[in-house]
């Protein structure tokens with residue numbers, strides 16, 4: 001035995017990616033499995049960029065969520081939004097400084113500084129405290145020292161602001177090996193601008209063959225074979241773009257808490273590596289999700305005033321609580337149609353208010369429009385029209401607001417990239433850049449970059465089986481469409497769970513994402529036609545779209561299937577599928593048998609209810625014995641059931657109930673005749 005191969009458990013001198021944000025900061029790391037966020041000691045993904053300084057020493061007293069939570073109690077020593085001051089002169093930030101609760105003073109060379117107690121601290125030093133905390137998170141997560149980082153800055157940052165960011169890194173004991181523009185990082189996280197793939201598969205499209213209805217291929221249920229049709233001409237629903245062009249023009253729409261940036265980039269693969277050219281930027285440094293919180297606070301304050309019959313002036317602690325309330329309401333309305341605000345006013349009673357999505361949408365209309373006009377002006381400065389934009393990437397927590405997504409989609413006339421968490425995408429991209437600089441994972445840094453889809457993609461169907469829509473080794477771009485139906489009577493919502501893998505059951509595959517199609521009008525089971533479309537574009541981003549065709553209701557989700565996958569992992573999954581092929585087939589068969597058996601029993605019971613009295617007691621007993629036997633098989637553990645025996649038991653039950661079925665039919669005919677000829 002030799003010890004020649006040492007396991008790759010420790011990473012020597014890793015380079016991490018850091019998003020040093022105005023409101024929140026994150027650290028990420030990228031290896032052959034792709035980029036991932038490194039969590040803090042409590043599993044938290046983001047670190048609020050907030051530091052409370054000790055007025056006596058000028059040192060950090062609390063960093064992150066603790067500092068943010070206690071900000072109201074320490075308004076003049078809690079430093080937030082320090083990014084607005086980085087590398088800037090006091091005169092440049094006069095407006096910002098007035099809005100900040102802490103003191104901003106002039107330092108050497110007219111720079112903006114923070115004063116807490118008797119201590120004057122540079123914005124770099126405050127940012128360094130945030131970076132030190134992130135460094136600690138990264139070292140804990142990676143189990144090794146971290147001395148190098150790629151740090152992102154807004155595309156419009158000037159040299160002084162970039163230098164200040166480097167200095168902050170140095171103060172935190174981090175060598176900033178590269179400063180990357182935030183929009184460029186977001187694009188990198190999606191694998192945009194990776195350069196040309198060997199021979200473009202411009203026209204390549206994969207469509208699945210029409211699935212033979214087996215009686216079980218359906219979403220949450222048994223498929224009505226009559227309702228099952230596949231799109232015979234998948235390309236008719238829209239062409240797929242050419243594969244990975246060498247240069248791409250990308251619009252990055254970044255709507256955060258307090259700032260909005262739109263950047264138009266050109267990413268190009270050259271001999272010198274990848275080059276990003278910022279064609280235009282526009283935005284507003286005082287436009288963001290905070291505005292929406294304020295709108296809701298104003299609404300609530302006004303209405304409480306009306307209820308009390310007097311204008312209200314809340315103390316700071318109540319205002320802070322209201323802020324939290326408002327933000328939670330806003331976030332709730334990104335997923336739900338309505339949210340309830342309830343505030344106990346004590347003596348005068350309770351203020352209770354339901355805010356609907358429509359109401360919020362009306363309220364924020366002009367706010368959304370301001371972002372759109374910045375987009376138009378950026379396009380204009382770049383000398384481009386919307387049709388020149390290849391991709392739109394959404395960044396920032398506020399892009400979770402549905403009205404924002406819809407507005408951006410309408411303006412650019414294309415579905416924006418939303419697969420990656422908009423709050424994490426910049427940090428993820430920074431780590432992709434870091435991995436390239438470190439040479440980690442070679443060409444695969446940032447996840448598997450392939451011109452084929454490495455593992456099959458599909459959705460969960462009734463009973464936990466997987467219906468594969470796109471099979472492994474299909475070339476990208478690829479598209480597939482299939483129609484499914486419902487199992488339950490009057491089902492008004494359908495869950496679409498998207499899986500990746502080669503096995504037959506969801507428990508052995510990887511869940512990529514899930515969404516719900518709601519608002520389907522109640523129909524008999526099997527009647528709704530839910531068309532599910534999978535589209536993997538040239539960058540490997542998967543968009544899953546579901547439409548119920550009778551009602552036109554639709555919903556979709558987007559994911560990057562290859563993130564978190566290494567070549568080794570793919571190989572292992574393939575081997576696994578091969579090893580379990582026999583077993584899997586048996587289990588898939590059992591799922592189908594159980595579904596059909598349940599439906600058969602349901603039917604037989606209905607018939608027994610109607611005509612049971614007309615049967616010989618012995619015959620009724622015989623039928624009940626068959627039902628009991630089949631029910632036993634339905635309830636038994638997989639290991640105890642033989643699919644062939646199950647099948648035989650069902651066939652026996654079928655034969656045994658022929659007479660019952662005939663009796664039931666005869667009675668139906670009698671009833672019909674009776675109804676037609678009232679005597």
Ligand code: ADP
Pocket residue numbers: 021022023024025255256257258259288289290327330331332334395396397398399400401422423
């Ligand atoms: P920044 O770039 O300013 O640090 P982030 O990208 O972290 O900001 O975004 C923070 C903003 O996103 C906050 O205003 C927060 O309320 C908002 N936000 C987060 N999640 C949601 C959501 N689900 N719906 C609406 N707004 C959200």
Ligand code: MG
Pocket residue numbers: 021022256396
């Ligand atoms: Mg941000």
